[in-house]
Amino acid sequence: MFDFIIKKYHERQLRKFMGTPRDKRIDNWDDIKNIGMIFTVGDNNQWNLIHRFITAQQSQGKEVYLIGFQANKYEIDYIFSHTHTTICHEKEDFTRLGLPKEGVASAFLDHSYDLVIDATVQPNFFGKYITALSRANLKVGFNNLSLDNQGEMDMYDMTIQGNGPIDFKEYIEQIVKYLKMIKKTNA
DSSP, X not given: OHHHHHHHHHHHHHHHHHTOOOOOOOOOXXXXXXXXXXXXXXXXXXXXXXXHHHHHHHHTTOEEEEEEEEOTTOOOOSOOOOTTEEEEETTTSBOTTSOBOTTTTHHHHTSEEEEEEEOSOSSOHHHHHHHHHSEXXXXXXXXXXXXXXXXXXXXXXXXXXXXXXXXXXXXXXXXXXXXXXXXXXXX
8 A cells, every 4th residue: 555655656756847847959979968877776797887888978078977776785896986976775865755865866966968868677766756857958768668567758758669678788879879860950
């Protein structure tokens, strides 16, 4: 019963923030300068993939900010070596209703982004909530077609579809591929 109430509360929160006015815009990958990424804390191999992505983008002059969700009792055996990384710990940083406590996500949400990438495994309220709250021109998420119910997906301007859990490397490659196809025309 309590889970049902929390789920309905989460759905209401998402709908509330999805309607926030913002400047929606799709830029060519080469014109994107600020990227926000939402991820679920995983193993060292996953972090290495994320870190390689960050390093590649920084070498192209892009700024990357990260916010990660660390599940209760999930132990990590590595260090988050990127300075613009916020980790939200499920046990300490969330209210009883599953929302990040005030100020926890501020370091991430205080920035405007050309692109926000939700790289969390769906269904994931944290990824959707941070995406809905973020000030980004373009919001991208992953749509796992093999799941019956991922919940609300309207906070994303673009979704990359796949069958099965998200493959981070392939997901990022798809985003970059599609955004490189964007051509600007002078009106």
